[in-house]
Amino acid sequence: MCESNAYLRRGKKEELFLKDVTLIKPISDRELLVENLLGEQKTIKAKISQIDFMAHKIVLSPEE
Structure with missing residues (x-):
């Protein structure tokens, strides 16, 4: 499989946000919908x- 993992960058640290990402879709100017292979969805105010x-x-990178 070729899915990617999504990480949140906070300063110099990166933490796993969602594994096996299959879709990233903007749902507003500052918010993203991230979905994985199993259909789990998360939204976040961030930019790629x-x-x-x-x-x-x-x-x-989270939007502050």
Whole structure:
């Protein structure tokens, strides 16, 4: 499988937000819907900081 994991970047730390992400969809100017392979959905006020396709990694930065 080629799903990516989404991480939240807080300062210099990154913490896992959701595993096996299959969809990221903007639902407003500052809010994202993130869904995984099992259909679990989370929303977050964040922006996409980085997507590394080779590492299967998505980094989100929370909006303050």
